[in-house]
Amino acid sequence: MADKLTLYEHPLSPYAQKVKIALREKDIPFKLELPTALGTGEVSGDFASASPRGEVPVLIDGDVRLFDSKVILDYIEDKWPAPTLMPADPARRAKVRTLQEVLDTQYEAINWGLGEVKYFKRGHGTCADALRARAAEQTRKLQAWLTRQLGDDVWFNGDAFGFGDLAVIPYLNASIGFDLAPEPGSALAAWHVNVIERPAVERTSAEATAAVAGMEQVSKFVGQGLFKREYRDHRLEWMMRSGGVQVVLDGLKNDDVRFSTEIE
Ligand SMILES: N[C@@H](CCC(=O)N[C@@H](CS)C(=O)NCC(=O)O)C(=O)O
Numbered sequence: 001m002a003d004k005l006t007l008y009e010h011p012l013s014p015y016a017q018k019v020k021i022a023l024r025e026k027d028i029p030f031k032l033e034l035p036t037a038l039g040t041g042e043v044s045g046d047f048a049s050a051s052p053r054g055e056v057p058v059l060i061d062g063d064v065r066l067f068d069s070k071v072i073l074d075y076i077e078d079k080w081p082a083p084t085l086m087p088a089d090p091a092r093r094a095k096v097r098t099l100q101e102v103l104d105t106q107y108e109a110i111n112w113g114l115g116e117v118k119y120f121k122r123g124h125g126t127c128a129d130a131l132r133a134r135a136a137e138q139t140r141k142l143q144a145w146l147t148r149q150l151g152d153d154v155w156f157n158g159d160a161f162g163f164g165d166l167a168v169i170p171y172l173n174a175s176i177g178f179d180l181a182p183e184p185g186s187a188l189a190a191w192h193v194n195v196i197e198r199p200a201v202e203r204t205s206a207e208a209t210a211a212v213a214g215m216e217q218v219s220k221f222v223g224q225g226l227f228k229r230e231y232r233d234h235r236l237e238w239m240m241r242s243g244g245v246q247v248v249l250d251g252l253k254n255d256d257v258r259f260s261t262e263i264e
Pocket of ligand 1: 010067104230
C-alpha cells in the first residue's frame with residue numbers, strides 16, 4: 001500500500017471506534033489524527049474541509065475524503081473486500097444495516113446523554129437523577145431488543161464477526177462504563193465476553209478506556225468557554241424527551257451548546 005490512510009478520530013467516539021475495528025480486522029495500516037479544536041464548533045484546516053459537519057470520523061485515502069462512519073465502513077468493505085465483514089445474504093445484510101441505524105441513533109443518544117450528566121455536569125440535582133433513571137430504563141429496553149436480535153446466533157453478523165458486531169460493541173462498552181451492563185447470563189452478555197477478546201476490538205476498546213480518564217476534567221473547560229457541545233439529531237431529542245429541556249435552555253443561554261453545523 002503506497003500512502004497510509006489517515007483517520008481523524010477521537011478515541012471515545014463510538015463512530016470512530018467502529019471504523020478502527022474494521023480497519024484493524026482487515027489489517028489495513030492507518031494513522032490516527034485528533035482534530036484540533038474538536039468539540040468547539042470551530043474546527044479548521046484539512047479536517048474541516050473534509051468534514052463539513054466538523055465531526056469525526058473522517059477517512060483520508062489519497063484524494064478520497066470521507067465523513068460519516070457508515071459511508072466510511074461501506075467504502076472500506078468495497079475497496080478491501082477480503083476478509084469480508086458483511087454477510088452475503090440480502091436479508092442478513094439488511095439486518096446488519098438495521099442494527100447500525102438503531103445503535104448509531106437511539107442507543108448512542110442515551111450514552112451521550114449520560115456523558116453530558118456525568119462529565120459535563122449538566123442538570124445538577126434532581127434533573128440529573130431523572131436523566132440517569134430514564135437512561136437506565138431505555139438502556140434495559142434496547143439491550144433486551146439486542147438480545148432478541150441476536151437470538152441463538154453467536155454473531156450479530158451471522159456466521160462470522162462483522163459489521164453487525166462492530167455496530168454494537170462501542171455502545172455496549174459505553175453502557176458498561178455507566179454501570180448498565182447487559183443482564184448477567186443473557187446471550188448479549190455472552191456475546192460481549194466473546195467479542196471483547198478479538199485483538200481489533202480489545203485494542204480499540206482499550207484506547208477508549210484510556211481516554212475516559214481525561215473526561216473527569218472536561219466540565220472545567222466548559223465553564224471556561226472551551227467546549228460548545230453539539231446537541232444534534234437524536235441527542236437533542238433524547239435530552240428533550242428524557243427530562244432535560246432546562247439543560248438545553250441553560251446551554252443555549254450560557255452559549256455552551258450548539259446545534260449541528262449547516263453545510264455551506
Ligand atoms: N453520523 C456521524 C456522527 C459522527 C459524530 O457525531 N461524531 C461526533 C463524535 S462522537 C463529533 O465528532 N462531534 C463533533 C463535536 O462534538 O464537535 C457518523 O456516523 O460518523
